Amino acid sequence: MSTQEQEEAEKKYDPLDTTLKFVDRGDDLDPVSSDFFSLRAEMSCGHAVTPESLTQWCRSQLNEGNYKFRCPALVDGITMCNKLWSYKEVRRLADLDVEEMQYFEENMARLAVAEYCEVHSCPRCKTSVERKNLSNLCVQCVVCTADLKKSYQFCWQCDKPWKSPGAGSGRCGNDGCVNKDLQILWTCKTISLFDVVGVDSCPSVRACPVCGLKVEHNQKYCKNVVCPRCKEEFCFVCLKLKRICCQTSSPFTICPDGVAPRQTSIPVWKKKITGK
Structure with missing residues (x-):
């Protein structure tokens, strides 16, 4: 048995674990895997996943700066389930090994601290x-x-x-x-937003107007982006919040004020402490 096969063999649920609810069906409940023949365990939201698909999804969320894991399954093919999965549930059902648990917990702690x-x-x-x-x-x-x-x-x-x-x-x-983030904002290349009419020269890196985090646009779809840190959605072109920008232009047309110039300062995040 190869090393890869050994790792895959270890990455299985324990069928004797009475605390897990197993489902053996070839439907589309698994939100992140197309393998319809693997034994799945049911999550708290009712959708079922394999250890591999759950680990893959949660790792991708960490890489995007999200430390709270939510179910990505589509309900009625339109609305995302979005139910929160606790880390305790993820750790048990994903069957993480020691190295993976360390990776998850260190990054979750880092992201949680950075939020506050x-x-x-x-x-x-x-x-x-x-x-x-x-x-x-x-x-x-x-x-x-x-x-x-x-x-x-x-x-x-x-x-x-x-x-x-x-x-x-x-x-x-x-x-x-020198402020390295400012240097990047001053010297980054320009890009075109192919799906946005009239935007053919825009700085490729912007500082979020709310929290100051550096954000890039993938040059696909509309001009709005969601900041991975503060979760605010803003226009990459004019740097106004989406709710303000959309009052005068559509997501796929250039803003009346045109392309905002390169930023010369980075906004300071005035965080709201809720006391929760």
Whole structure:
């Protein structure tokens, strides 16, 4: 038996596991697999999946920046099921091995943290440091401050020790300190949106107007994109939110204001804390 065959053989449900509900049918319940002859287990939403298809779908969601897994099956061929699957359910039904569990849990934790706060590794001790003031490049590492018995501050942008005398300054005082994200926005190539009438020269990278995350357009379909971090949908052409842009133009025509110029600053995300 080859290594691949061994891995596939290990990736099976335990038929003796009485906590799982198995279905053996050749229908279209599996939302992400076309293999109609594999034994499936039923998810909490009622749709059934194989271990392979569930792992594949959830991994693709992680790669797109989503740490909450929802069922992609179509109901009546039109509406997505979209029911939330708990990680406990995914871990058990996907039959993840140790390496896969580590990959899932590390990335889920990273994405969850990024949703609520700005975290960066200290260049000296490598511990995670949170930046509470998103407009201040100067951050202090409490671990290094305790270790050195004096304040240790570094630049969020270039990772070098902070030199500027004003802790609230937007410049650290180090030569060559530049915002790499801004550089990308300034120098990225231009693209055409083939399905949008009148858009033949648009910057290929934009900063989300809500949270500042760099976003690219796949050059297919309409001009609107959904930010993978804040989930806001905005027009890639004029940089207005979709609900505003669609008041004056359709998703497949150029905006009345034309193509917005290259961005010279990155929006700071003003997150809404709900207390939940």
